[in-house]
Amino acid sequence: MGVIRKTKAVEVLLNEFNTSTVAISAKALIEQLGDTFNKTTIYRVLDKLEDDGVLHSFLGKEGLKWYAKCNGCTAKEHKDVHPHFQCLVCGKVDCLSINVTIPKIPNRKIEMSQFLIQGKCEDCFT
Amino acid sequence: MGVIRKTKAVEVLLNEFNTSTVAISAKALIEQLGDTFNKTTIYRVLDKLEDDGVLHSFLGKEGLKWYAKCNGCTAKEHKDVHPHFQCLVCGKVDCLSINVTIPKIPNRKIEMSQFLIQGKCEDCFT
DNA sequence: TTTGTTAATGCAACAAGGTTGCGTTATATT
């Protein structure tokens, strides 16, 4: 898999996630940083950071890929099964620090799950 | 919105969903029926059937759109918040008739949610 | 059963998110 080099792209991208529990879509990152870095680079760095357990990814509305900083995940296992909340008005997505009880299902082995909740966020909530 | 005409495409597509709780991806339907109907038609019929509350849709692995028959949904509201299970081995997806408790979140209005569980299905479970 | 309205279809072209191959650049090690 190789060593991670501290390149500018890695540095800048990591910085984007060092603020909060807010998730950022690959699309948004490309819109924002596409002049500085090639989109291929951005996709590859995100991939690698996910592989290394630094970020986790999930799918939002319309199948867009979103990334957020992992909390207590290692490269080996992503324990994180928190739900994500996407605002249907402003589009913002964040990680909810809520424990979701995954229902027991007979004869099936659950390996991962994605819970996407959609509605109006605090800011867009009238 | 217009009346629904009983065309061949509608008939054939509806037939595909009349069996079980198994979901079918738009992609699979196009692979299967693409010689008979144009993909545009397939997409449009699926759209319309969803609008009319006959089918519901959700996103599976890789952001692919899946459809399944609604159970107790009307054109006006999709109450259905059941989780979906996708097998990581064979790719099969089905609706789980399990009630998921959506966590209460202060200051947010939940409008819908998607719960995708991934793992090994009954058949692929060793 | 013919006529007329308009929903539904097919086709081609497009759009958006993401991926791949490959030659070049730059990081880190000796």
Next chain:
DNA sequence: AATATAACGCAACCTTGTTGCATTAACAAA
């Protein structure tokens, strides 16, 4: 400074899904 190779940029491509428009076919009414 020399070297190995990870990371990069670029262009071209792939896939899922959408749009515009001319044509066809449901279906209701005459």
